[in-house]
Amino acid sequence: MEESEEILKxxxxxxxxxxxxxxxxxxxxxxxxxxxxxxxxxxxxxxYLLVVVDRSNNILVSFADHTRxxxxxxxxxxxxxxxxTNLFICEDYRTDEExxxxxxxxxxxxxxxxxxxxxxxxxTMLRSKVESIVIRRLxxxxx
Numbered sequence: 001m002e003e004s005e006e007i008l009k010x011x012x013x014x015x016x017x018x019x020x021x022x023x024x025x026x027x028x029x030x031x032x033x034x035x036x037x038x039x040x041x042x043x044x045x046x047x048y049l050l051v052v053v054d055r056s057n058n059i060l061v062s063f064a065d066h067t068r069x070x071x072x073x074x075x076x077x078x079x080x081x082x083x084x085t086n087l088f089i090c091e092d093y094r095t096d097e098e099x100x101x102x103x104x105x106x107x108x109x110x111x112x113x114x115x116x117x118x119x120x121x122x123x124t125m126l127r128s129k130v131e132s133i134v135i136r137r138l139x140x141x142x143x
Contacts (some may be wrong), residue, residue, distance in 0.1 A: 014057055014085060015042045022046060038123045045126065047099055049075060052130045053085070060130035062090040066099060080137055087139075091132035099138045101129070 015035055020046065022033035034049070035044030042053040047065040048067045058081055063072050080087045094102040 001042055010084060011042070011057065013104070014059075014082060016054055017082045018044060018051055018053065018059070018079065021075070021082075024078075025075075026038070038119065041127075043123065043126055045101075050093065050101070050126060050129055051079070052127065057084055058086045058088055059086075060088045060090055060133075062129045063092045064095045064101070065092045066095055067092070072119065080139075087137040088130070088133045089135040089137075090130045093129045099127075115140075 002049060008089075015037075020031050026033055026046075029127050033044075035115065037043075040052075040055050044051040048071055049061055049063045056059060059082065061076065061079060076087065078090060079085075096102055
């Protein structure tokens with residue numbers, strides 16, 4: 001039980017460090033700097049990117065297709081500095097004209113159409129956006 005408490009403590013620290021990155025960038029606007037836990041993983045989504053921390057404390061990042069390269073580089077640099085993690089940059093995700101994440105390529109449905117009570121559908125869709133890894137930045141040893 002002590003080991004699982006240590007793991008939980010480490011996961012919470014990583015989540016706080018990630019939220020701190022976005023608090024700095026968005027100058028304290030809480031809507032863009034607070035993440036959510038779902039089934040043991042941490043999710044934080046802003047208008048520029050999606051961050052998922054998996055159960056192994058790997059940070060998976062996917063940028064919106066409208067994110068400027070300079071912002072992508074800045075976020076990557078800041079997230080890479082978080083201790084105890086590996087950083088994985090994933091394929092960019094498509095957005096609609098308003099910048100909402102597109103989740104159904106066939107009919108153009110976006111996250112704006114998801115009812116917030118549909119948690120399983122929403123988080124499954126978010127998780128799918130970090131499946132295609134483009135760049136790996138490994139810095140922690142295997143446990």
